[in-house]
């Protein structure tokens with residue numbers, strides 16, 4: 388892909404990125420699981436950064452209650468597939484972008500195949516069940532996963548490297564509970580967390596170190612605090628076989 392140096396001038400002038408980093412971004416293949424509240428800032432900032440290839444996975448259609456946070460979808464998009472709506476906005480924003488919309492739900496049968504061939508997976512899901520599925524698939528395919536979640540006034544962020552860091556199941560052991568009903572969220576919270584996920588993704592692609600290896604960031608929007616906590620370095624029954 389021919390890189391538009393003028394478009395990315397403010398980024399190329401940063402020494403950690405430069406022209407080499409911009410080339411890495413242009414050739415990167417990123418899988419974004421979810422085109423909602425987290426997906427909107429993630430997809431927008433990845434496209435803005437010049438990530439060349441994005442796969443957008445979401446099986447859902449736009450509903451009116453999404454619009455307090457899912458800014459890639461407009462009022463006119465209610466009822467349309469989120470992947471199609473998001474791809475339309477992103478194409479208008481960055482015409483060179485190669486987008487693959489994938490209107491499907493993640494299952495343990497399709498996840499590994501769907502993420503295969505990507506350099507990075509970024510989580511923008513709204514439930515834990517799909518995160519377990521994605522965690523397992525990322526371990527099977529040895530793909531790094533940027534995990535973020537947002538609810539109410541707070542959110543979390545971590546980077547999961549198969550075989551090296553605690554996995555999603557280490558952090559949140561699976562419980563035999565029914566899925567919880569939809570929780571409230573202030574729109575700017577997934578905005579904050581999704582933007583941070585996009586930042587971690589860009590840093591990963593250009594080869595910068597992460598401060599979230601074996602750590603989890605908690606953002607509390609009520610008192611505006613960011614805290615980074617060390618995760619216990621345990622291997623759960625699932626991920627211990629991947630430990631290196």
Ligand SMILES: [Zn+2]
Pocket residue numbers: 553554555556557558621622623624625626627
């Ligand atoms: Zn684990």
